[in-house]
Amino acid sequence: MYSLVFYDYVDDIVERRAPFREAHLALAGEAHGRGRLLMAGALAEPVDGAVFVFTTDDRSVVENFVASDPYVREGLVTAWRIRPWNVVIG
Numbered sequence: 001m002y003s004l005v006f007y008d009y010v011d012d013i014v015e016r017r018a019p020f021r022e023a024h025l026a027l028a029g030e031a032h033g034r035g036r037l038l039m040a041g042a043l044a045e046p047v048d049g050a051v052f053v054f055t056t057d058d059r060s061v062v063e064n065f066v067a068s069d070p071y072v073r074e075g076l077v078t079a080w081r082i083r084p085w086n087v088v089i090g
Helices: 018-033 059-068
Strands: 002-009 037-042 049-055 077-085
Touching: 002 059, 018 037, 018 059, 049 059, 059 077
Parallel strands: none
Antiparallel strands: 002 049, 002 077, 037 049
């Protein structure tokens, strides 16, 4: 099962993320290393959000990632949502 996580960022995310970026990337790297996070990245032009692709049957894995993310805890993410994704090709 796949899940997409969508983040909406504060308007000045690029300026405000520096103190939390290393921890944010480390969290994502750990999830990727465990095979739970397939890919992730910020949306561009403008940088106003991000998308994460998870593979797990356990929604709590995704929820725990979001709850642990420094960007979320520090208020850089204004909203987030988890959507199940039915992949038909790929």
